[in-house]
Amino acid sequence: MEATEADPAYEVSSSLAPEDLGTSEANLDVSLQWATAVASFAEILKESPYADPERLSTIADVVARPVFDGNPDEEDAAPLPLSRSPRAA
DSSP: OOOOTTSOOOOOOOOOOHHHHOSSGGGSOHHHHHHHHHHHHHHHHTTOTTOOGGGHHHHHHHHTOSOSTTOHHHHHHTTOOOOOOOOOO
């Protein structure tokens, strides 16, 4: 589909059943693993009740992988410092 800036935006919604995702994160496509890691890190940064700081080492492992199928967005995230420092008051 070819769209220009002048074309109106539209929203598409879809759902996934749990069995469509896989039995473990290790079985997920690498792009989905990366997206999950980045989203999880965002939840930690904003101190969301859904955040799980225990996942920081897993997040760091996923983001630090050397190659993400040539996706520059994913490769740019690799040097992110994945540690938690106290917020300024």
